[in-house]
Amino acid sequence: MKKSNWIVGAAALATLPFSIAQAFAQDAPPTMTADEKAQAKKIYFERCAGCHGVLRKGATGKNLEPHWTKKLPDGSTQEGGTLKLGQNRLEKIIALGTEGGMVNFDDILSKDEISLMSKYIQNTPDVPPEYSFKETMESWKLLVPVDQRPKKQMNSFNLKNMFSVTLRDTGEVALIDGDTKDIRSIVKTGYAVHISRLSKSGRYVYVIGRDGRLSLIDLWMEKPAVVAELKIGFDARSVDTSKFKGFEDKYAVAGSYWPPQYVIMDGDTLKPRKVVSTRGMTVDGEYHPEPRVASIVSSEIKPEWVINIKETGQILLVDYSDIENLKTTTIASAKFLHDGGWDASKRYFLVAANASHKIAAVDTKLGKLAALIDTKKIPHPGRGANFVHPQFGPVWATGHLGADVVTLISTPSDNPKFAKYKSNNWKVVQEMKHVPGNLFVKTHPKSKHFWADAPQNPDRETASSVAVWDMADLSKPKKIINVAKDSGLPETKAIRRAVHPEYSADGTEVWMSLWGGKTDQSAIVVYDDKTLAVKKVITDPKMITPTGKFNVYNTQHDIY
Ligand code: DHE
DSSP, X not given: OOGGGHHHHHHHHTTSOHHHHHHHHHTSOOOOOHHHHHHHHHHIIIIIHHHHOTTOOOSSSOOOOHHHHSOOTTSOOEETTEEOOOHHHHHHHHHHOOXXXXXXXXXXXXXXXXXXXXXXXXXXOOOOOOOOHHHHHHTOEESSOGGGSOSSOXXXXXXXXXXXXXXXXXXXXXXXXXXXXXXXXXXXXXXXXXXXXXXXXXXXXXXXXXXXXXXXXXXXXXXOEEEEEEEOOSEEEEEEEOOSTTOTTTEEXXXXXXXXXXXXXXXXXXXXXXXXXOOEEOTTSOEESOOOEEEEEEOSSSSEEEEEETTTOEEEEEEOXXXXXXXXXXXXXXXXXXXXXXXXXXXXXXEEEGGGTEEEEEETTTTEEEEEEEOSSOEEEEXXXXXXXXXXXXXXXXXXXXXXXXXXXXXXXXXXGGGGGGGGTTSEEEEEEOOSOOOOEEOOTTOSEEXXXXXXXXXXXXXXXXXXXXXXXXXXXXXXXXXXXXHTOOOOSSOOEEEEEEEOTTSSEEEEEEEOOTTOEEEEEEEETTTOOEEEEEEEEEEESEEEEEEHHHHHTTOO
8 A cells, every 4th residue: 555545545444345344354464462462572672682683674684564464464475476374374484393494382382472473563653752862871870980890800710721611691791710610609790691792901891681671790800790780772692892092991882773863972880971872774775664783893903893783784883982973984795784894904894694695704904895795595604713724824713693503714914924815805715504593603813623502403402513514624524512411411401502702712612502401500601612511510509591601802803
């Protein structure tokens, strides 16, 4: 229906012959009580919005607006080649997942909840409220002012090798001493806490929760604790700090999924300085009401952040040298930008446009797109991994949620010894056989191994295991390590997904999390990177749903 006609449409319905009016009546979405709606809304926010968007316009996950979740009025499921879903099909998809990358929810949601969610997504999406600078400022809590904080490190921990570990479902991070493997502190943070990032100095940890709560932890305190908090939005995933010379620890920036905007703050207090909306045009020239802020990284060669806008496919280089007069370079790449990391030279940033099956590489020195590289389905690099390939020279690697490979892309280098590889640059030089459902890959400059997880794979054994390649000879079969078995913990109903390899500061150990059931005691299994033998199982009744682990030194210096 044309925009100019849409008001007339409703009135005209009343005059239609009975059979057609009845058909329109059948087109009404499934009815729900207010309580059911509230419950479904909560589950949608917690479990679905990340991939499908608050407005359900689709990104990593498919569009879930009623025009295709609901069957046609006559019950048919096809219209001009578009498949319509309907209650039964939706219930199946939610329960069992799809080959396209949707995970199965039958071990997370009950049958009733799956039925409820299927009804909910046939109804019109709820639009959450906006969130202004004033409200952002009102949420700010300075718990320990700067002048009341330690002037030097007050504990004896080796802070370089401290790990900030996400305890996803308890909304906490555990600060674990990488040398002794002791839990030094468990800190309350935001709901379904997502990632940690480090200030340039390595003193402050910034932790962002999915509820938009940003927590600032001071590692110099005798017992590291939260010294400031800010609610940057209602739904958030990313944060970073200013790392350019002269701006160390000065600013922080956090990206919000809803409302679609980013917030610039003072680095040591989180006092908000500026809120910038990301609404605007996609690379295809269409207006998007919900362009969410995906990954953010901080350049060390310019006072700039690379801010990746998911739905528009626009990569922003935001110059923070004068935040009152903010200058932004907008680089068109491809939709739907997600996560990414630096190449080995830290001049190029490579980010997954995951639903377009592409990697975009930005030259941050020239402020231009360097390449758009086609890959297999749904690349998901985390931050990716850099190493020197025996045949192809420097490469950056990404795994895939939707394909059974790890993709190696040749990256440029100023080092004359790599000049012979120049003609390979920005090409996919190898696809290493893996399995779908991979989220994170990792290596370390001092390591000879390459690690890739597969936590989203539907097979229990595969999801609980991690694959390790010998980088000196990538044709050798990879080694599969069952992390759940290595933990020695009793089996649980929920799959314990082995997720997010992270190196110790010296590159000798690899830490793997076991992401288990919402209330199950779980563990981090620490491997000797050389021998691949278990070195230590870190477990504790408070170790519930450990996922991302952020080694202070590696995160501070973007080593991956
Ligand atoms: Fe993440 C990074 C978004 C689900 C663990 N995740 C990122 C980044 C984004 C993102 C945009 C890049 C941040 C940056 O670098 O600034 N993640 C999303 C989602 O939208 C998604 C798909 C769905 C959701 O509802 O949130 C999602 N993420 C997850 C998980 O379920 C994971 C596996 C477990 C968890 O604890 O939430 C998870 N995401 C991570 C981790 C990183 C991450 C560990 C950082 C990787 C790194 O090595 O830096």
